[in-house]
Amino acid sequence: MKKVLIITYYWPPAGGPGVQRWLNFVKYLGDFEVEPVVYVPENPHYPIIDKSFVEEIPKGVRVIKNKIFEPYSIAGIFSRKDTETISSGIIKDEEEQTALQKAMLYIRGNYFIPDARKFWITPSVKFLKEEIKDGNYDAIITTGPPHSLHLIALNLKKVMGLNWIADFRDPWTQIGYHDKLRLNSTARKKHEDLEKEVLNTADQIITTSFTTREEFVNKTSKPVTVITNGYDEAGGNKDVKNPKFQVAHIGSLLAGRNPENLWKAFQDLLEEDKRFQEYFEFSLAGKVSETVLKSIGSYGLDKFLVNEGYVDHSRALEKQKEASVLLLIEIDSIETRGIIPGKLFEYMASGNPILAVGPEQWDVEKIIQETNSGHCFTYQDISGIKDHLKTLFQKYMNDEQMSASKNIEKYHRKTLTGELAQLIKQF
Numbered sequence: 001m002k003k004v005l006i007i008t009y010y011w012p013p014a015g016g017p018g019v020q021r022w023l024n025f026v027k028y029l030g031d032f033e034v035e036p037v038v039y040v041p042e043n044p045h046y047p048i049i050d051k052s053f054v055e056e057i058p059k060g061v062r063v064i065k066n067k068i069f070e071p072y073s074i075a076g077i078f079s080r081k082d083t084e085t086i087s088s089g090i091i092k093d094e095e096e097q098t099a100l101q102k103a104m105l106y107i108r109g110n111y112f113i114p115d116a117r118k119f120w121i122t123p124s125v126k127f128l129k130e131e132i133k134d135g136n137y138d139a140i141i142t143t144g145p146p147h148s149l150h151l152i153a154l155n156l157k158k159v160m161g162l163n164w165i166a167d168f169r170d171p172w173t174q175i176g177y178h179d180k181l182r183l184n185s186t187a188r189k190k191h192e193d194l195e196k197e198v199l200n201t202a203d204q205i206i207t208t209s210f211t212t213r214e215e216f217v218n219k220t221s222k223p224v225t226v227i228t229n230g231y232d233e234a235g236g237n238k239d240v241k242n243p244k245f246q247v248a249h250i251g252s253l254l255a256g257r258n259p260e261n262l263w264k265a266f267q268d269l270l271e272e273d274k275r276f277q278e279y280f281e282f283s284l285a286g287k288v289s290e291t292v293l294k295s296i297g298s299y300g301l302d303k304f305l306v307n308e309g310y311v312d313h314s315r316a317l318e319k320q321k322e323a324s325v326l327l328l329i330e331i332d333s334i335e336t337r338g339i340i341p342g343k344l345f346e347y348m349a350s351g352n353p354i355l356a357v358g359p360e361q362w363d364v365e366k367i368i369q370e371t372n373s374g375h376c377f378t379y380q381d382i383s384g385i386k387d388h389l390k391t392l393f394q395k396y397m398n399d400e401q402m403s404a405s406k407n408i409e410k411y412h413r414k415t416l417t418g419e420l421a422q423l424i425k426q427f
Helices: 017-032 051-056 072-078 080-087 099-111 118-135 148-160 185-201 210-217 260-272 274-279 290-298 313-322 343-350 363-371 382-397 413-424
Strands: 002-007 034-041 062-066 139-144 164-168 204-207 224-226 245-250 280-285 305-307 325-329 354-358 374-378
Touching (some): 002 148, 017 051, 017 413, 034 118, 051 313, 204 210, 204 413, 260 274, 260 280, 260 382, 274 280, 274 382, 280 313, 313 343, 325 343, 343 354, 343 363, 354 382, 363 374
Parallel strands (some): 002 034, 245 280, 325 354
């Protein structure tokens, strides 16, 4: 039996996709003869809370905690809304930012390097030295963002020589919002130097996407393995047809995720087809930027919109099964080609068709094509989006099967945990 110490910031009752990856790995590692011990902050500032995840923590798993100081608690004195928005990753375009938001982003990017959880590094190193001495661990695993957690392991490895696996759920210097942090040249170089040191010191790197793996392979000689996110429950096709042709997006919609050609396609179809007017429903569940909501409203979609706000994970799964079509939207930039949202795999497991809109050469397109689970479009392809929506609506009206996904089993959380266990067992 191998034993690993997993260092993660996001843990129940945190909500959102950040918590699900390692909660599910921990759930299945025991099936592969690996004992996980989890180290998390005692008093974290989670922008999203989902208490339903607490029930999924496996019984008997040891979770150790240590206090963390986070400057978000101070920033919240000035503007709680701005603080929660920025900490959850919703960053407005520069022309829409207030002076306070610009100041907060500048401070976040240039003084809190690599991120605002940097103050947990030193106390965690001190705390974990004693734990590791007595714990007989075969390896430590860090997962970021926040990437400051990788610096905890970096320091521990320097003084204790431990085997270390660094898991990157998102890129570091190439992440889509990095340029919005208003970095000066000194801060930018420090981010790059820290990233390089982590990549060249860890024994094994894990990424969640093919593009990020390619990026890292060019920065380090250390082995880099892709282990994507996955699904834990296969819903299959629903037995009862939704009375509405419901196009649903479940999850956060940041300011940059605003495909106006998709909204225009909805508008055109509503104007051209009275049946589409009668049956169409646009459903949102999750934190949505005000910029996106205004854009949706400008295309006359308000009266067809049902906006539930944030819902817990169990309700999110229900909505995925209820929908007629599931929207997957990513920011249209080179930096986001390697972002594979975790909900993609739950969408696939629902059995409902996926309509994805994102950047050219998006990693998501490879998986969607491989599994025949939907279609992927660029932001510019309004005719393709519109024609595809027409086809899906016609199938809906004719009671035809709208999706025929295949080969999704490789993305089950237990299968993916087996891949992780193989990496751990090399030590």
